[in-house]
Amino acid sequence: MKHVFITGGTGYIGKRLIPLLQQKDYMVTALVRNGSENKLPPGCNIIIANPFEAASFMKDIPADATFVQLLGVPHPGPKKKEQFKTIDLASAKASAIAALHAGVKHFVYVSVAQTPTGIMKDYQQCRAEGETTIRATTIPSTFIRPWYVIGPGHYWPLLFQPLFKILEWIPSTSAKAKALRIVYLNQMLNALLYAVEHAPANGVDIIEISDIRKMNKKLID
Template structure:
């Protein structure tokens, strides 16, 4: 584990989204500063307490200069409510934004890059996994220090239905033939993810750090 560092300067894409809007207050309360990349359509609802930068998360040239001086880059842009039939959106949004952010950060000080990927291998969501794996490869190849988080499904507002599968998960975790997959593809709560993201900001990786579901759970008090 790396030692916690004090105040960080965080550049964040996806700041107005599902995770970003909940993460910003936690980072600000901890004394960090947040530089939030926002589209012009978000001008009417900028996050309170942030330094706002207006640009296109799909075009690194529009925000590359804003990264300079930041020591952390949080890539949170993604297709809402991922589903197997959203392959085109994964390729046109998640892939393009991820690669644009990695390229821009590489040219703008090489900050600690935090990327939310996805647990893999998995029996479904092939297009989603392919896009996230491609961005992981680009990130590793960039030479930047990075934390790669690999959740599977995050429970939270509007995303509660998989909790019905919890009993099946508990059974699968007890069988040697299924325990590894059940842990790797386990359920996390939105609070688990927020805790992991704050921890990642405050404990920057020196090289490449990969955090799978069991690793994320340990940050919030152990497995379930």
């Protein structure tokens, strides 16, 4: 049996990813805090623990599992600097420690595009620190780096698409505009499925926005 251990399974992406993993015959174990277990899709194993304390859940991670780290602040924005530190980064550090002690075979981390923007630098910095922490474990890992994921309830960035298209044609802004392109929910789910099924033999694989946008297979609405 193939095992996936996931944090953030009740979130926007996690609750859609779990059924897709189950369809591919993965046994999914989801870490949740007390009171959130009913928000998970049916059919997965549930571990109720503190995602910020590695000791509270490391014993529940199958040794041969792929660890998928999705836990983070919903709707990230410039005003959530402290939450990025106390939730995103803190949970990534705890997960890295737990995964190392459990002996997992592969760590999949949803990070963020690292192109300088000036408006989300705190978020980018925390995710970059998360990457550094995971690298230090030497667990074979995959980092997925989207910017903004478009899907149900998250369509407002489409209003800025015409502006970004113009910026892509201006030499001085072209590179940055292309580096911060939106990705669609189905593309992101495909990227996660690809990452789970293609663990690097060692080191780190990185899936950038340009790679995510190529993953267009229709999954769910």
